[in-house]
Every structure is written in C-alpha cells, then in structure tokens.
Amino acid sequence: MNWPRREIDLTSDTPRPETILHRLRWPLRLTRAGMVAERAWRAFWPLISVAMAVLAALMLGLHDLIAIELVWGAGAMAALAALITFGWGVRRFRWPSRMQALARLDATLTGHPISAVLDAQAVGAGDPASRAVWEAHQRRMAERARAARPVKPDLRVARQDPYALRYAAALALAVALVFGSVWRIGSVAELGPGGASAAAGPSWEGWVEPPRYTGLPTVYLADAKGEELKVPAGSRILLRFYGQVGDLALTETVSGRSPAPDAPPATEHDLTVTRDGELRIDGPGGRAWRVAVIPDDAPRVAVAGEATTRANGEFVLPFAAADDYGVVAGRAVVTLDLEAVDRRHGLAAAPDPRDPVTLDLPMPITGDRREFEEKLVEDFSQHPWANLPVTVTLSVVDAADQEARAEPFPTRLAARRFFDPLAAAVAEQRRDLLWSRANAPRVAKVLRAVSHRPGEVFRKETDYMRLSFIVRRLETFTRYGLTTERQDEIAKALWDLAIQLEEGDLGDALERMRRAQERLEQAMKNGASDQEIARLMDELRRATEDYLRQLSRQAQQDGQQQDDQPQGDTMQMTQEDLQRMMDRIQELMEQGRMAEAMEALREFQQMMENMRVTQGQGQQGESEGDRAMRGLAETLRRQQGLSDQAFRDLQEQFNDGAQSGQSGQNQGRNGGEGRGQSHEGLNGEGQGGGQGDRQADRGGRGGEEQGSLADRQQALREELRRQQEGLPGLGPEGDAARNSLDRAGRAMREAEDALRNDDLPGAIDRQAEAMDALREGMRSLGEALAQNQPDRQGQGNSETAQGGQNRDPLGRSIGSTGALGTDEGLLQGEDVYRRARELLDEIRRRAGEGARPRIERDYLRRLLDQFGGPGAP
Structure with a gap:
C-alpha cells in the first residue's frame, strides 16, 4: 500500500499510521478471518448440507437396508448435488481484502477514527495553526482507534435457505453421531465390485435371540x-455374510429343515432352533459350534392342602404352580362327583344337566411366577352343588402354550352353612329345587309341612307369609310349567328368606344378641369348623356391644328399667367381666371342651338377660337426637305394620278363606292406623275396642282397600320427610343417616305407586327395602349420636332403693350430678398402682400403633395427657 508522502516532524507526538495499524493487527486479522468464514458459509452452505446428509445416511447404515442399485443411484445423485453446490459456491465466494476488513473494523467505531488517522491534510498544511489543529484531531482519532475490537461475522443465511435445509441436515448428522457408527462409512466400499475382498475379505456377523419370555439376553456369535453353544428351545439365529456371494456358506442341523438343492447361496439366514445339532460357517474366517438345546419344561400345578371354608362361607383351595420360565395363566374346573353324592331325599331324582364351573386361577401380580403358592377363593353358597361332593381339576399354561393338568381333587364344595333349623330347611329345599325341576312338587309339600304350625317355628309373621307366598308361586309355576327362569326366581326368593331367618332383624339389638347366642350354641352342637365358630363368636361380641349401647341410650331416655327384661335379680358386671367370660368361652371351644363351653355360654346368656339399667334421667333431658331416634323407630314400626297388612291382603287374593288378620274393628299389625290389638303373634286374635283413624272401611274389598293402604303409605312417607328435616347436623355420620332415609323415602314412594296399581308383590318388596333403609339410617344416626353427643348434666336424682346410687350397664355408679361419668375408682384391690401402670403401658402401646384409626389414637393420647403425666402412678 502506497501511503501519501508528507513531511513528518519527528519532534511531534502525533501518532504515525504504521504505529496505529500495528496496534490494530489482531483485531484486523480476526475481523478478516470472520469475513472469510462469513463469505465461505454463504457460498458453500448448500455443499456442507449435502455432505452432512450423506454422512448421516452412511453412519446410520441406510445403505445396508436397501438394494445395491438404489444405493448406487443415491450415490450418483449425491455426487451430482455436491458438484453443483461446489460450483455455485466457488462462483459466489470472494476473498476479503485488507482494506475491506479495515473498513468493517472502522465502521464499528464512532467517527471512523482509523480512516481519520490514515488521511493526510489536504488544505492548510503550510499554516502552523491549521497543522496544529489537524495533529490534535489525529491524536484524538488515534485514541479512539485503540478501542477497536474484532467484528463478529454475520453467518445468517435465512434469506438463501427459507426452508432451513441446513438445520435438517445438521439434525440428521447429530442423530447419526448418537445412534450410528463412524465405522459404517467404510462399509460402503464393499458395495462395489470386489470392494469387500479388496478391503478386508469375506466377513460375517450373527446373533442368537432367545424367546422373549425367557428373559435371557441376546448372544453375539462372534463373542461366543x-x-x-447352549440355547433355549425356540431361539432365533440370525446370520449375515459380507463379501463375494459364495465365499461363505452355512451348514446347520439345528432347525430341522433341508435346503433346496437348486437354491442359490444366500447372504442372510434366519433359523429357529428346534433340536441339538451343528452350526458351521464354511469359508475364510468361518467358525463352527455344537448347539445344545435347553428344553422348555412343561409347567406343574398341584393342590397344596385341604379345601377350607372362610367365616363368610367362601370356598378356599390352596394350590402350588411352577414353571422354568413362569406360569402365564391357569384355571380350575369344578365338576359334580355324582357317584359320591348321597342320593336320598331331594337328591334321589336325576339332576338337571349343568355345565361344570370354570374359574380363573389367581396369579401373582408382582414377583416371580416361576414358583409360587396361591389360594383359589370363591363363594359357592348359592350354587346348586354347595356342600356336595365335587372334583376340582387345576390346569396352568406357560408362555410356550404348554399346558399341565393336576390330578382331579375330590372334595366337598364348602359353602355357607345355616345353623337356624328353619333357615337350614329352607336352604335345603332350595338346593333340591335347583337340583332338578322335577322336585318342585316335593319341595312345595315339604315347605308346607314345615310351616304347618307357624307359631312354633316362625319368630315373625312376615317370614311365614313370605314363605306362604313363595310356596303358592311355586305351585302355580309347577302347574303351568316350571321354566328355568321361574326356577331361578323361586330359588332367589328362598335364599333371601333363608338369610332373613338366619340373621334376623338387625335393627333389634336384643334379638340379634339372642340369635347370635342360639346360632353359636347350635354350631357347637353340630360340630362346625373353627372358622365358623370364630365368625359366630365375633358376631356375638358385636351384638353384645350393640345391646349394651342400646341399653345405655334407653336408660338415658327413660331413666327406668327396661320393660323387655326379666325382673329377676340384678346382675352388675364390668366390661372386663364380659370380655373375660367371652374369652373363656372361646378358649374352651378352641380346646375342644364343647360341653363346658356350652355351659359357660348359658351362664353368659343368663347374666345378659338379668342385666338392668337404672339411670335417673328421664324424658325431661331428652336431646334432639334422641327424639329423632324415637320418631324413626315409630316410623319403622308403622312401616312394618303396613307391610304385614299387604301380606295378608295378598294371601286373601290367593285364598278367600285365609285368615285376614282381622277381628272386629281391627286393622292390621302395628300399622298405627287401625283399632284393637296389634298382630304380634301369628295366631293372635285381634280384639275390638278402642278408636282410631280409619281411611277405608275394612268391610270393603278390592280397590277401596288398596287405596286405603296407599294413602297410609303416603302419609307415612310425608311423616318421614318431616323427620328428615328435623334431624340435627352430626357430620359425616349424620350425612350417612340422611342418605339412608332418602333411600327409604324413595322406596316408600315406589311402594305407594305399586299399591295404587294393585301390585301387592312389588309393594311388599319396596316396603322391605324401605325398612332396611330405615334400619340402616337408625344405625348410622345412633353412631353419630354416640360420637357427637356431649355429656349431659343431670338435675340430680334420688337414691335408688338398692343402694342410693344409679348404675350404668356395667354396674358402676354414675356421677353424683347425674352425668354420664362415674365418681367411683375403676381400679379396686390391693395392688392398684401396679394395675394402673399396666393400663397406662397398654394405652401407650395402642396409641403408638399406626394401624389403628386416627380417632382412636387421638382419644388414647388425650387419656395419656390427662392421666399419664408425671403425677401418674
């Protein structure tokens, strides 16, 4: 570069241009390099994109997946594209000069100082003042030029590449770098004639893939x-030969197939191992293996113990299964062992054809299925084969579809047993009816014989009327043809009646406790299983607790002795006494000492019958919840009366001479609307006298009578609605009670509609649903009151004749103020401190058990806060 000649004053401090350029050499070089990169990228980005796309395809091995002709065609197109883009880039590329780089660098500075330093003074050079101004200007520009920094290149080519093809090629190359291999690029040379031999000669690769269900890894044959070579049966062998066709050949005897004699040499082989044999690759670099097949054993299954029955009547059969790779599924087939059936009574007839019962065996959800034990649990209580001899055949299947069957296992199809004699008789006749439809006349006669003297065998009149109605329908169906559907309908009705006879009215705590005691005693006499006795014992415990709670609530309401208890000597018991006595009964039963257990049970019954509650709080202190309970109880009683009357009207439709349940002016059992005595007994005669509301004349029949029942049902439903509106708010338990009462109201409405349509059977069913819902609502309301009712302070009571103190159901004296507490110490005896310490330790243990309900643990902690502090014994 020729700079203009000018006189330079060596004594001046004005910077020289050479000095300025020397200082800017690195910013200038970097800026120029950036310009080279910028112009190269703008000129050759199409070529670079083509190169990246071709490298990505080669590294991913796409050329190995398509025909050789397509590979060559794609290669030719890639080469042509590379040539075109290279020529286009050469034409566009221009090497940047030093002055262009200097000008780009100077453009980034304010006032273009580099150009100012390199300029010469054109006007006034001979004038000292003008020259001094010029030198001052150059010094300022030199200072600004020292701040120059390299200029970043502009690599944006979005205008030239609007579809971002360069990014697509870069993404493909990135994927190839992650999932591909650089070594695959060299394999493209083998695609040419003689390329493989020129590069490395013939080669091969192979894999052994065991069946997926074995869970074994794939074996690379070159590393074997x-x-x-030991492989599971059914393994897959994949081989690939590279090089000249025919240089490598396969010889094998493991697949069991014979190659075609005229077949050309193959470069790929896919074999399935079915037997032991030899696998050999002939040719340069070949190898040979002796293949040993690991057989897939068939699964195994067997019964692992005796069939048992759970407390709820479920059939339980333990079994064990195993397989070398895991069991996939299994099933159990239950067939009747007709030869082992005691063919007497209702079983003497030829049974109706019935398919075997097929059940899926339970499989472990998690864990190893190669060897496990499980239990088949199913409820056969309602099946016609319940408690009859059967054979159970178990079978399992593995992943290879191999099936194994166990030996037929003879057993009794254990199911629910009935301990009430009447319920057991009904259940037996139900079984005979399902055994054969030819037994229908015999079943009707037996049920009529059972109910011949209803006052001696039925506890409730409604149960007798239900049975009578079922028998009439059975006789009608038998007369006009008993189809399978009608057979199932009668069987369902008999089953529901048997359950009702067995379990009784759950809303009556006293009756429930008595029936639990009777069933437990009957089970001990009949030699029931340990599970059944344990279930009945638990039922007795719960019934006793419910009975005690009912006695306590009634004592709080009435403040007087229970009318339904005998007036014998008062027995005072503590909670520990009751618990100890029931534990003693259970212990005697577990030891097989049934006679002593029955005697202890009778003593327990006598103690419970003689227990009385005397607590001085009358109706004056009755709470809102207590009034609601009493109102619902009255509603339930009236609904029962309406249901009984509907039963009697239904009987009269089938038999004009049947007892209508009337006498004089009497109208129905406990209906609350009639006159005279309520029909509590089955044979009791209603007695005239007394006045009551009547909505229809009982002398009339038919539609007038049905209308009367419907109106009374409507009035009762409206009364229930008013009671619902007056229920107190008691949290979630109160909501459960309201939901149950809602169901009762809907059932009453449906019963009312059925009565208006002369559909007595439908009305009776809906009334039964209404009563069940009412009982459930009362139970939920009672639990809510027990949890939410605060301690009520009494007004003081006079001392009783027996000791001047009132007693709670456990025999303890209540507080002197009439509260629901006691002023007496709970611990009496000599070693009270030791007993207190034991109680505190037990409370602490239970409070620390996370499995207990939170409300219980909170209560135990409050006890510890009050009694377990430093001052506690």
Missing part, C-alpha cells in the same frame, strides 16, 4: 466363547 468355546465350541459349545
């Missing part, structure tokens, strides 16, 4: 050590 030794000459023996």
Whole structure:
C-alpha cells in the first residue's frame, strides 16, 4: 500500500499510521478471518448440507437396508448435488481484502477514527495553526482507534435457505453421531465390485435371540466363547455374510429343515432352533459350534392342602404352580362327583344337566411366577352343588402354550352353612329345587309341612307369609310349567328368606344378641369348623356391644328399667367381666371342651338377660337426637305394620278363606292406623275396642282397600320427610343417616305407586327395602349420636332403693350430678398402682400403633395427657 508522502516532524507526538495499524493487527486479522468464514458459509452452505446428509445416511447404515442399485443411484445423485453446490459456491465466494476488513473494523467505531488517522491534510498544511489543529484531531482519532475490537461475522443465511435445509441436515448428522457408527462409512466400499475382498475379505456377523419370555439376553456369535453353544428351545439365529456371494456358506442341523438343492447361496439366514445339532460357517474366517438345546419344561400345578371354608362361607383351595420360565395363566374346573353324592331325599331324582364351573386361577401380580403358592377363593353358597361332593381339576399354561393338568381333587364344595333349623330347611329345599325341576312338587309339600304350625317355628309373621307366598308361586309355576327362569326366581326368593331367618332383624339389638347366642350354641352342637365358630363368636361380641349401647341410650331416655327384661335379680358386671367370660368361652371351644363351653355360654346368656339399667334421667333431658331416634323407630314400626297388612291382603287374593288378620274393628299389625290389638303373634286374635283413624272401611274389598293402604303409605312417607328435616347436623355420620332415609323415602314412594296399581308383590318388596333403609339410617344416626353427643348434666336424682346410687350397664355408679361419668375408682384391690401402670403401658402401646384409626389414637393420647403425666402412678 502506497501511503501519501508528507513531511513528518519527528519532534511531534502525533501518532504515525504504521504505529496505529500495528496496534490494530489482531483485531484486523480476526475481523478478516470472520469475513472469510462469513463469505465461505454463504457460498458453500448448500455443499456442507449435502455432505452432512450423506454422512448421516452412511453412519446410520441406510445403505445396508436397501438394494445395491438404489444405493448406487443415491450415490450418483449425491455426487451430482455436491458438484453443483461446489460450483455455485466457488462462483459466489470472494476473498476479503485488507482494506475491506479495515473498513468493517472502522465502521464499528464512532467517527471512523482509523480512516481519520490514515488521511493526510489536504488544505492548510503550510499554516502552523491549521497543522496544529489537524495533529490534535489525529491524536484524538488515534485514541479512539485503540478501542477497536474484532467484528463478529454475520453467518445468517435465512434469506438463501427459507426452508432451513441446513438445520435438517445438521439434525440428521447429530442423530447419526448418537445412534450410528463412524465405522459404517467404510462399509460402503464393499458395495462395489470386489470392494469387500479388496478391503478386508469375506466377513460375517450373527446373533442368537432367545424367546422373549425367557428373559435371557441376546448372544453375539462372534463373542461366543468355546465350541459349545447352549440355547433355549425356540431361539432365533440370525446370520449375515459380507463379501463375494459364495465365499461363505452355512451348514446347520439345528432347525430341522433341508435346503433346496437348486437354491442359490444366500447372504442372510434366519433359523429357529428346534433340536441339538451343528452350526458351521464354511469359508475364510468361518467358525463352527455344537448347539445344545435347553428344553422348555412343561409347567406343574398341584393342590397344596385341604379345601377350607372362610367365616363368610367362601370356598378356599390352596394350590402350588411352577414353571422354568413362569406360569402365564391357569384355571380350575369344578365338576359334580355324582357317584359320591348321597342320593336320598331331594337328591334321589336325576339332576338337571349343568355345565361344570370354570374359574380363573389367581396369579401373582408382582414377583416371580416361576414358583409360587396361591389360594383359589370363591363363594359357592348359592350354587346348586354347595356342600356336595365335587372334583376340582387345576390346569396352568406357560408362555410356550404348554399346558399341565393336576390330578382331579375330590372334595366337598364348602359353602355357607345355616345353623337356624328353619333357615337350614329352607336352604335345603332350595338346593333340591335347583337340583332338578322335577322336585318342585316335593319341595312345595315339604315347605308346607314345615310351616304347618307357624307359631312354633316362625319368630315373625312376615317370614311365614313370605314363605306362604313363595310356596303358592311355586305351585302355580309347577302347574303351568316350571321354566328355568321361574326356577331361578323361586330359588332367589328362598335364599333371601333363608338369610332373613338366619340373621334376623338387625335393627333389634336384643334379638340379634339372642340369635347370635342360639346360632353359636347350635354350631357347637353340630360340630362346625373353627372358622365358623370364630365368625359366630365375633358376631356375638358385636351384638353384645350393640345391646349394651342400646341399653345405655334407653336408660338415658327413660331413666327406668327396661320393660323387655326379666325382673329377676340384678346382675352388675364390668366390661372386663364380659370380655373375660367371652374369652373363656372361646378358649374352651378352641380346646375342644364343647360341653363346658356350652355351659359357660348359658351362664353368659343368663347374666345378659338379668342385666338392668337404672339411670335417673328421664324424658325431661331428652336431646334432639334422641327424639329423632324415637320418631324413626315409630316410623319403622308403622312401616312394618303396613307391610304385614299387604301380606295378608295378598294371601286373601290367593285364598278367600285365609285368615285376614282381622277381628272386629281391627286393622292390621302395628300399622298405627287401625283399632284393637296389634298382630304380634301369628295366631293372635285381634280384639275390638278402642278408636282410631280409619281411611277405608275394612268391610270393603278390592280397590277401596288398596287405596286405603296407599294413602297410609303416603302419609307415612310425608311423616318421614318431616323427620328428615328435623334431624340435627352430626357430620359425616349424620350425612350417612340422611342418605339412608332418602333411600327409604324413595322406596316408600315406589311402594305407594305399586299399591295404587294393585301390585301387592312389588309393594311388599319396596316396603322391605324401605325398612332396611330405615334400619340402616337408625344405625348410622345412633353412631353419630354416640360420637357427637356431649355429656349431659343431670338435675340430680334420688337414691335408688338398692343402694342410693344409679348404675350404668356395667354396674358402676354414675356421677353424683347425674352425668354420664362415674365418681367411683375403676381400679379396686390391693395392688392398684401396679394395675394402673399396666393400663397406662397398654394405652401407650395402642396409641403408638399406626394401624389403628386416627380417632382412636387421638382419644388414647388425650387419656395419656390427662392421666399419664408425671403425677401418674
């Protein structure tokens, strides 16, 4: 570069241009390099994109997946594209000069100082003042030029590449770098004639893939050590030969197939191992293996113990299964062992054809299925084969579809047993009816014989009327043809009646406790299983607790002795006494001492019958919840009366001479609307006298009578609605009670509609649903009151004649103020401190058990806060 000649004053401090350029050499070089990169990228980005796309395809091995002709065609197109883009880039590329780089660098500075330093003074150079101004200007520009920094290149080519093809090629190359291999690029040379031999000669690769269900890994044959290869049956062998066709050949005897004699040499082989044999690759670099097949054993299954029955009547059969790779599924087939059936009574007839019962065996959800034990649990209580001899055949299947069957296992199809004699008789006749439809006349006669004297065998009149109605329908169906559907309908009705006879009215705590005691005593006499006795014992415990709670609530309401208890000597018991006595009964039963257990049970019954509650709080202190309970109880009683009357009207439709349940002016059992005595007994005569509301004349029949029942049902439903509106708010338990009462109201409405349509059977069913819902609502309301009712302070009571103190159901004296507490110490005896310490330790243990309900643990902690502090014994 020729700079203009000018006189330079060596004594001046004005910077020289050479000095300025020397200082800017690195910013200038970097700026120029950036310009080279910028112009190269703008000129050759199409070529670079083509190169990246071709490298990505080669590294991913796409050329190995398509025909050789397509590979060559794609290669030619890639080469042509590379040539075109290279020529286009050469034409566009221009090497940047030093002055262009200097000008770009100077453009980034304010006032273009580099150009100012390199300029010469054109006007006034001979004038000292003008020259001094010029030198001052150059010094300022030199200072600004020292701040120059390299200029970043502009690599944006979005205008030239609007579809971002360069990014697509870069993404493909990135994927190839992650999932591909650089070594695959060299394999493209083998695609040419003689390329493979020129590069490395013939080669091969192979894999052994065991069946997926075995869970074994894939074996790479080149890494397999030794000459023996052990593989599971059904394994897949994949081989690929590279090089000249025919240089490598396969010889095998493991697949069991024979190659075609005229077949050309193949470069790929896919084999399935079915037997032991030899696998050999002939040719340069070939190998040979002795293949040993690991057989897939068939699964195994067997019964692992005796069939048992759970407390709820479920049939339980333990079994064990195993397989070398895991069991996939299994099933159990239950067939009747007709030869082992005691063919007497209702079983003497030829049974109706019935398919075997097929059940899926339970499989472990998690864990190893190669060997496990499980239990088949199913409820056969309602099946016609319940408690009859059967054979159970178990079978399992593995992943290879191999099936194994166990030996037929003879057993009794254990199911629910009935301990009430009447319920057991009904259940037996139900079984006979399902055994054969030819038994229908015999079943009707037996049920009529059972109910011949209803006052001696039925506890409730409604149960007798239900049975009578079922028998009439059975006789009608038998007369006009008993189809399978009608057979199932009668069987369902008999089953529901048997359950009702067995379990009784759950809303009556006293009756429930008595029936639980009777069933437990009957089970001990009949030699029931330990599970059944344990279930009945638990039922007795719960019934006793419910009975005690009912006695306590009634004592709080009435403040007087229970009318339904005998007036014998008062027995005072503590909670520990009751618990100890029931534990003693259970212990005697577990030891097989049934006679002593029955005697202890009778003593327990006598103690419970003689227990009385005397607590001085009358109706004056009755709470809102207590009034609601009493109102619902009255509603339930009236609904029962309406249901009984509907039963009697239904009987009269089938038999004009049947007892209508009337006498004089009497109208129905406990209906609350009639006159005279309520029909509590089955044979009791209603007695005239007394006045009551009547909505229809009982002398009339038919539609007038049905209308009367419907109106009374409507009035009762409206009364229930008013009671619902007056229920107190008691949290979630109160909501459960309201939901149950809602169901009762809907059932009453449906019963009312059925009565207006002369559909007595439908009305009776809906009334039964209404009563069940009412009982459930009362139970939920009672639990809510027990949890939410605060301690009520009494007004003081006079001392009783027996000791001047009132007693709670456990025999303890209540507080002197009439509260629901006691002023007496709970611990009496000599070693009270030791007993207190034991109680505190037990409370602490239970409070620390996370499995207990939170409300219980909170209560135990409050006890510890009050009694377990430093001052506690």
